[in-house]
Amino acid sequence: MPVNLRNRHLISLKHHTPEEINYLLDLSTDLKNKKRAGIKGNLLERKNVALIFEKPSTRTRCAFTVAAIDEGGHPEYLGKNDIQLGHKEDVADTARVLGRMFDGIEFRGFSQQVVEDLAKYAGVPVWNGLTDDYHPTQVLADFLTIRENFGRLKGIKLVYVGDGRNNVANSLMIGAAKMGMHFVIGSPKELFPDPAECEQIAKDCESGATITVTDDPKAAVKGADAIYTDVWASMGEEAKAAERKALLKPYQVNKELIEATGNDDVIFLHCLPAVKGNEVTEDVFESRHARQFDEAENRMHTIKAVMVASIGNF
Ligand code: CP
Ligand code: NVA
Numbered sequence: 001m002p003v004n005l006r007n008r009h010l011i012s013l014k015h016h017t018p019e020e021i022n023y024l025l026d027l028s029t030d031l032k033n034k035k036r037a038g039i040k041g042n043l044l045e046r047k048n049v050a051l052i053f054e055k056p057s058t059r060t061r062c063a064f065t066v067a068a069i070d071e072g073g074h075p076e077y078l079g080k081n082d083i084q085l086g087h088k089e090d091v092a093d094t095a096r097v098l099g100r101m102f103d104g105i106e107f108r109g110f111s112q113q114v115v116e117d118l119a120k121y122a123g124v125p126v127w128n129g130l131t132d133d134y135h136p137t138q139v140l141a142d143f144l145t146i147r148e149n150f151g152r153l154k155g156i157k158l159v160y161v162g163d164g165r166n167n168v169a170n171s172l173m174i175g176a177a178k179m180g181m182h183f184v185i186g187s188p189k190e191l192f193p194d195p196a197e198c199e200q201i202a203k204d205c206e207s208g209a210t211i212t213v214t215d216d217p218k219a220a221v222k223g224a225d226a227i228y229t230d231v232w233a234s235m236g237e238e239a240k241a242a243e244r245k246a247l248l249k250p251y252q253v254n255k256e257l258i259e260a261t262g263n264d265d266v267i268f269l270h271c272l273p274a275v276k277g278n279e280v281t282e283d284v285f286e287s288r289h290a291r292q293f294d295e296a297e298n299r300m301h302t303i304k305a306v307m308v309a310s311i312g313n314f
Contacts, residue, residue, distance in 0.1 A: 010128055011116060014174055018206055021143070024305045031304050031308065032301040044307060049073060053080065055236070059296050063304075096122065098122060099123040104307060104310065110131065127310075134170055136175075137303050145298050146158065148294070157184065157223055158172065158184070159183075161227065161253060184214065186216065188215055218257070227258065229270055253279060253281070255281065255283060268284055268290045274292070
């Protein structure tokens with residue numbers, strides 16, 4: 001069956017099949033090549049997209065903005081103090097108004113329920129640009145980067161070390177399970193992912209995929225093809241920074257942890273922004289293993305693919 005993502009939301013990756021994820025990655029590569037060839041597109045011409053940001057952003061905001069403009073679209077940034085959402089107007093009403101004016105809506109904020117309600121009421125595709133629970137557009141960029149390095153996703157051992165229950169870890173687990181990868185979380189027990197969520201994801205996973213959760217960082221990274229980390233305190237958790245620093249110190253990605261992979265060609269990934277000296281050392285961040293800036297660039301190509309696939313002119 002040919003893949004058709006027209007008018008589809010991107011809420012968490014849970015509702016996307018492996019074929020649909022591969023389709024988005026293939027389209028991302030095509031759009032990346034097109035941009036590199038200097039070809040200006042019109043796939044989003046006459047399309048207006050609303051970009052709602054309750055939390056700050058560099059990559060996601062810029063990726064949506066540049067991606068829309070590259071293909072002739074119009075992005076409209078709506079910061080948390082610019083609109084009534086959550087202050088003077090409920091989500092359902094804001095969704096119905098924006099849906100009358102815009103062709104698609106990106107939302108970054110705290111509550112997953114808000115992105116789900118926007119999707120329920122807007123009548124146009126809604127894309128999750130990060131909530132407390134999930135960060136699906138990030139994982140598409142991560143997977144494109146992995147595919148560019150290894151030529152495949154299936155069978156790749158992707159190890160995430162750090163806060164094992166944050167939005168990035170959750171979305172990586174969903175994506176990796178769907179794509180037949182070996183996904184490992186190395187995290188202190190206090191920060192293990194939700195067991196019910198793990199069980200559900202493991203039940204739905206593609207044949208060959210495995211999910212492992214351990215509190216032993218060195219055992220976690222053994223044999224890794226890619227080692228991934230994220231900040232120890234996510235946006236909204238600033239008050240927990242000191243406590244997390246103490247808890248997560250053994251999970252820092254440093255030279256020793258890279259060596260513990262036993263793989264001289266392991267790649268290092270980070271969604272960014274990074275707190276160097278916490279989750280990753282400066283030397284690893286600047287090492288030949290590091291791919292975080294390819295990953296950051298790929299945010300734009302993959303987000304462009306998400307918008308083109310759901311609202312593009314073709
Ligand atoms: N990785 C990521 O989402 O970065 P921003 O917070 O800068 O958008
Ligand atoms: N887990 C991080 C990801 C930032 C892109 C956060 O939510 O702050």
